[in-house]
Amino acid sequence: MSKPAQETPDTRKAPRFGHTELPDEQEKALRRAKKFEWITLAFLVFSTALVFAVLGNSQAMKAAWIEDLLSFLPPIAFLVATRVIQRRPSEAHPYGFHRSVGIAHLVAAVALVVMGAYLLVDSGIGLLSAEHPTIGAVQLFGQTFWLGWLMMAAMLITAGPPVYLGRVKMKLAEKLHDKVLYADADMNKADWMTALAAAVGVAGIGVGLWWADPVAALIISLSILRDGVRNLSGAVRGLMDARARTYDDAEADPLTDIIDRYLQELDWVAEARSRIRDEGHVFHVESFIVPKGGRLPPLECLEEAREGCIDLDWKVQDMVLIPVAELPEEFLPGVAAAGGAR
Amino acid sequence: MAGKQYLHLSMLLGGTLAVAGCGISIPTDPEGTLDRISGATLRVGVTGSGEWVQLDAGQDPAGIEPDLVRDFAESVDAQPRWIPGSEHELAEDLKNGELDLVIGGLADNTPWSTHAGMTRPYAESTDKRGEAVRHVMLVPRGENAFLLALDRFLLEQKVTP
Numbered sequence: 001m002s003k004p005a006q007e008t009p010d011t012r013k014a015p016r017f018g019h020t021e022l023p024d025e026q027e028k029a030l031r032r033a034k035k036f037e038w039i040t041l042a043f044l045v046f047s048t049a050l051v052f053a054v055l056g057n058s059q060a061m062k063a064a065w066i067e068d069l070l071s072f073l074p075p076i077a078f079l080v081a082t083r084v085i086q087r088r089p090s091e092a093h094p095y096g097f098h099r100s101v102g103i104a105h106l107v108a109a110v111a112l113v114v115m116g117a118y119l120l121v122d123s124g125i126g127l128l129s130a131e132h133p134t135i136g137a138v139q140l141f142g143q144t145f146w147l148g149w150l151m152m153a154a155m156l157i158t159a160g161p162p163v164y165l166g167r168v169k170m171k172l173a174e175k176l177h178d179k180v181l182y183a184d185a186d187m188n189k190a191d192w193m194t195a196l197a198a199a200v201g202v203a204g205i206g207v208g209l210w211w212a213d214p215v216a217a218l219i220i221s222l223s224i225l226r227d228g229v230r231n232l233s234g235a236v237r238g239l240m241d242a243r244a245r246t247y248d249d250a251e252a253d254p255l256t257d258i259i260d261r262y263l264q265e266l267d268w269v270a271e272a273r274s275r276i277r278d279e280g281h282v283f284h285v286e287s288f289i290v291p292k293g294g295r296l297p298p299l300e301c302l303e304e305a306r307e308g309c310i311d312l313d314w315k316v317q318d319m320v321l322i323p324v325a326e327l328p329e330e331f332l333p334g335v336a337a338a339g340g341a342r
Numbered sequence: 343m344a345g346k347q348y349l350h351l352s353m354l355l356g357g358t359l360a361v362a363g364c365g366i367s368i369p370t371d372p373e374g375t376l377d378r379i380s381g382a383t384l385r386v387g388v389t390g391s392g393e394w395v396q397l398d399a400g401q402d403p404a405g406i407e408p409d410l411v412r413d414f415a416e417s418v419d420a421q422p423r424w425i426p427g428s429e430h431e432l433a434e435d436l437k438n439g440e441l442d443l444v445i446g447g448l449a450d451n452t453p454w455s456t457h458a459g460m461t462r463p464y465a466e467s468t469d470k471r472g473e474a475v476r477h478v479m480l481v482p483r484g485e486n487a488f489l490l491a492l493d494r495f496l497l498e499q500k501v502t503p
């Protein structure tokens with residue numbers, strides 16, 4: 001069933017996910033994604049340092065700062081995972097190392113949920129106990145002025161760049177079918193709201209509305225918690241081998257249908273159905289085929305069908321074809337209801 | 343989309359500046375401490391602490407910090423009223439809005455930060471163990487205009503113990 005190994009010294013260095021060699025488009029996207037994740041990390045070092053320097057007693061600023069700290073996780077997870085999954089499957093790891101993406105995703109999601117919940121409770125207590133946030137003076141360049149101005153400035157300075165980074169990474173996530181990158185881009189894109197909320201909270205303190213600060217902190221914690229829960233359910237769904245979905249989890253991945261249709265159109269095939277699991281970037285595909293006339297086709301036909309499927313999409317590499325007398329309901333839930341072919 | 347987001351940001355910033363221009367000074371005290379004390383009484387909790395605060399029965403407090411407070415009170419047209427007590431009593435009074443200011447040789451790592459806000463450290467001394475002590479005063483939480491006025495005043499002084 002396996003493709004003959006085509007290893008030459010040149011291709012061994014080519015970027016790959018496990019034994020999947022990346023097409024040019026994906027290779028370029030991967031390089032860009034890595035570059036932009038490094039840029040993201042550099043920006044985060046700058047913004048966390050800046051925000052920490054002006055943190056003061058504002059709960060909203062604290063929440064925004066913790067969100068900044070948490071934003072380190074997805075880029076690090078992505079960079080580590082893309083390194084790990086380059087390793088080829090081995091005897092000890094016959095399916096390769098693709099699941100490292102899912103593990104990284106899960107870890108980042110749990111961190112988001114825990115910190116979001118903590119901040120929610122912390123800010124809620126601050127609001128209920130009517131703690132008035134105290135912000136005094138700061139001395140800078142020989143001037144003494146209110147620290148709140150610096151806080152707002154820091155928030156507005158750090159609001160813009162993540163939006164741009166998020167938009168770039170979103171496109172790359174689609175090309176690479178990378179859910180960690182998608183989650184990261186999605187969080188970046190929403191980052192300006194956090195910054196704005198914190199700035200509004202501090203402005204509220206400025207005009208004497210002490211509750212604006214804990215309310216802003218509550219909004220930020222809710223957004224962290226929401227990110228966490230969404231990512232957690234996505235990560236768990238992936239690790240549970242749920243049906244493959246598109247990079248943004250919006251819908252079932254169309255590839256299942258495309259593969260089934262391709263197989264059904266082969267002249268020796270009566271019926272074909274596949275189940276696909278998403279290993280992180282690449283798919284593991286098991287296709288059940290009922291040959292016409294109940295007779296096994298020559299091996300070349302099977303081999304050809306497999307090659308054809310692999311050529312359909314770069315994500316398909318690890319694929320098995322299983323000739324069967326009839327489509328097995330136990331492996332293909334819903335097959336009977338759908339009446340075989342879709 | 344990004345353009346729209348920046349539009350919102352700039353609208354907010356503009357709004358903030360507009361508010362600032364409309365006579366509300368930023369920061370503002372939620373409980374109006376700074377407004378209340380000008381032309382009236384500044385309630386100062388005092389607790390004895392070496393050269394920083396000296397308490398003698400029948401006399402106004404003396405020492406570095408009472409002198410500073412007198413000068414500050416004058417700068418905002420207020421009359422200090424001195425209320426002696428233990429740190430605990432004073433911190434509780436401050437928390438419950440019965441005092442405007444607490445002095446007593448307090449440092450910026452004071453455990454009473456749970457009850458009060460504090461000024462920026464305005465002087466540094468060395469304790470008998472050779473560790474640096476950064477001196478602060480305690481203010482009611484969240485009275486930021488009052489705190490800013492006090493901070494501005496204290497940071498202009500050259501206080502050397």
